[in-house]
Amino acid sequence: MPLARLQTQDDFDGWRAAARSLALANIPAEQVSWQVGDDVGDLFAGVTETAIPPAPADAAFSVSRIFVDLAETAILHADPERFALLYTMLLRLRAQPGLIDDQADPQRRRIEEMAKSVRRDIHKMRAFVRFRELVEDDGTPRFVAWFEPEHHIVRANAGFFARRFTTMRWSILTPEATIHWDGDTLTEGPAAIKADAPDGDPIEEVWKTYYASTFNPARLKTGTMIKEMPKKYWKNMPETALVPGLIAGAQNRESRMIDTARAAPGGNAQMALDALREEAAGCKRCPLWKPATQTVFGEGPADAKLLFIGEQPGDQEDLAGRPFVGPAGQLFDRAMAEAGVDRAQAYVSNAVKHFKFEPRGKRRIHSKPNGGEIEACRWWIEQEREIVKPAVTVALGATAAQSLLGKVVTISRTRGSPIALADGSEGWVTVHPSFLLRIPEEDRRAEEYARFVEDLRRVWDRVGALSG
Amino acid sequence: MAQIDLRDKLAILADAAKYDASCASSGTAKRSSAGKKDGIGSTEGMGICHAYAPDGRCISLLKILLTNSCIFDCHYCINRKSSNVRRARFTAKEVVDLTLSFYRRNYIEGLFLSSGIIASSDYTMEQLVEVARSLREDHGFRGYIHLKTIPDADPQLLEAAGKHADRLSINVELPTVAGLTRLAPEKSATRIEGAMAGLRSSIEDGRDAKKKYRSAPGFAPAGQSTQMIVGADAATDRDIVGRASTLYDRYALRRVYYSAFSPIPDASDVLPLKRPPLMREHRLYQSDWMMRFYGYGPNEVAAAADPATGMLPLDIDPKMAWALRFRDAFPVDVNRAPREALLRVPGLGVKAVDGIITARKWRRLRLEDVARLSRSIAKLRPFLIAEDWRPVALSDRADPVPVVTPKREQLELFAA
Secondary structure, three states, X not given: OEEEEEOOOOOHHHHHHHXXXXXXXXXXXXXXXXXXXXXXXXXXXOOOOEOOOOOOOXXXXXXXXXXXXXXXXXXXXXXXXXXXXXXXXXXXXXXXXXXXXXXXXXXXXXXXXXXXXXXXXXXXXXXXXXXXXXXXXXXXXXXXXXXXOOOOOHHHHHHHHHHHOOOOOEEEEOOOOEEEEOOOOEEEEOOOOHHHOOOOOOHHHHHHHHHHHHOOOOOOOHXXXXXXXXXXXXXXXXXXXXHHHHHHHHHHXXXXXXXXXXXXXXXXXXXXXXXXXHHHOOOOOOHHHOOOOOOOOOEOOOOOOEXXXXXXXXXXXXXXXXXXXXXXXXXXXXXXXXXXXXXXXXXXXEOOXXXXXXXXXXXXXXXXXXXXXXXXXXXXXXXXXXXXXXXXXXXXXXXXXXXXXXXXXXXXXXXXXXXXXXXXXXXXXXXXXXXXXXXXXXXXXXXXXXXXXXXXXXXXXXXXXXXX | OOOOOHHHHHHHHHHOOOOOOOOOOOOOOOEOOOOOOOOEOOEOOOOOOOEEOOOOOEEOEEEEEOEOOOOOOOOOOOOOOOOOOOOOEOOHHHXXXXXXXXXXXXXXXXXXXXXXXXXXXXXXXXXXXXXXXXXXXXXXXXXXXXXXXXXXXXXXXXXXXXXXXXXXXXXXXXXXXXXXXXHOOOOOHHHHHHHHHHHHHHHHHHHHHHHHOOOOOOOOOOOEEEEEEXXXXXXXXXXXXXXXXXXXXXXXXXXXXEEXXXXXXXOOOOOOOOOOOHHHHHHHHHHHHHHHHOOXXXXXXXXXXXXXXXXXXXXXXXXXXXXXXXXXXXXXXXXXXXHHHHHOOOOOOHHHHHHHHHHHHHOOOOHHHHHHHOOOHHHHHHHEEEOXXXXXXXXXXXXXXXXXXXXXXXXXXXXX
């Protein structure tokens, strides 16, 4: 059985010469055994070795450059089958040169995957080698790293470090080989163990400080981190010791930031609200801005304990630029007065901030906002609620309830009991005052009005209870 | 200010710089120290990420501020004048030494230096330029340097910055002018964009000069980039995509970075406390890729957004969203379709498409061939025709979304 002997694990030239001779002698891939160095593997113990017949001096054949480049990389892979696999591919390409284009060929794919894994390992070595400084006997510094690559890439990768750290003396130790640079030449040494490398460097503490500080605890994406920095590399990277602590502390740090901000507001809520109103004036988040006259933003004290959300501005609000000034607004004012709610202490706003209407002759007829418009406008009401931080928020009508709760609810089922909101405050749902205006029967209208006033009274009590 | 040691300063000034998402160290001129007697460093085109933090961001450069003192009061910024954070300031020499000692240990590709505005724009810019100058001229540093540029600084200082730095950047900060007015009242969109236009012409002049004379001094060979904060103003994804595309065209930017707004300590009331889902930032980056590598126009990307809300879906990627909205464009025949059409198949990347195009010269491709060239054939199947495969026409199905939508729900780690 022909035995192809290679000098080292990454002996591409040796493989190339052997493969050429074997191919010229028409020796099928399954008859060749490949061996690195002088070790006789158990696998071939007892197999009679035969030498590779030398190729005739003038014999040659060519193979696509694409394959040569691919093989040069793939040969660095740790898989012991790589030599045979590449030789098999070489024979197939010799028979059918066009096969080089068949990127979907399973064998080609396998070799591509090997080359990809090698390239990644090369890249990760360039990224994750960590030098530690020591002082040599002659007083000059040397930078030494211990690294455990996945594939046989150390020799192939030495040039990168020589081009970058040319003026330093350095050594990279690995379980397979060591490479040393003295400022002029690269030399190789035998395999090393971790204990051969220095066990620390004072600068590592500074680096860890940087690593911990550049991490943003408000965003955790550990999956991405592990995908790009696989755990197998962690043991030789000093900063990774901090990872578990940083992850554990992250959630706390973020919620503490938010709690602090909630508990001790910056004191510029009024300014924040003014700035927000200013920005909202130019809102084009949904198409309703086009026909409407202007954005109708919320109104009321920036520290209101009670916040009302209506549906959307009507004809009069659209012209005036203020919420709740039309007929429904007047009814609302009356009901609040009867319920004993101090209007001056309430913040009133709308779920949708532009007037949506159908033109009918000279009149503009109110038209109900759809889910998309409510969703687009939710951004504003959420910002208003974040700034005002009311103890109680009351949604007037179905549109407002949808905006506040993020889902469609029926008024009759949600009315009359408190709803815990995500920010810890309390939500209530009742009817919109315009609903009262639309009831034709007088007695039913009076009945519903009384119910509405009762709802307002109840939420005002809750405001009192909650803000103690 | 009390004397504080270097590590304390680093903690403060790295913390203060981390809200800038940019980390690239790629795409600059190739430099090597081979054969050189002094100096240190190299750049070989491809950037290297030397570590990753648990926030999923890569650490390629030493990203710090020279000082976090600032005369501006931008609400989203942790370093704004009215914030109570501890203040610190590095000397130019401290930054230079720190950069070199990290670089020698192979922790970083180089430096990304920014600063709060102290005294004046010119003074601040001068300090930044001095660090870059010292690294290049006093220490022969050939690694990567990214300098943040102060829009109002003297053009001569910007020239000097471009001479030493690989990349310059000016942040537009927010996608809308209204947002900038609200959150960064002292900044002006006009001045920011004016400065970006100035950089564009310097970068292009530098490149032209370099073509004529190899010895001509280059100007920021890795070009300019910018960043906008997502989720702090009212901009929808559609607005953001449109804005990014205008910026790419107008200022020949290398990159537009998106940074999902995240709560900062000692926040101003003007800011929302809630952050947008991180997935939103991810979807915007995907839309950026669609424009840069997949041949979609900005209007096409915008068409992938929900028509009512202008937001890209969070549960599926924008390329898939586009495909589901424009079902007539599919299925695409892997054995015949032009490259542009293949690039629009959800789940087919640029490499897979190139592989298909080379391979089909050789033979007709079957579904299993495409499977070998791509990651997920299940995602692809409804959108393509292969030698042995023809999907049920997408438009014939009542609702094909469940077939391609991942069942797994994206869990919000910190749902408020």
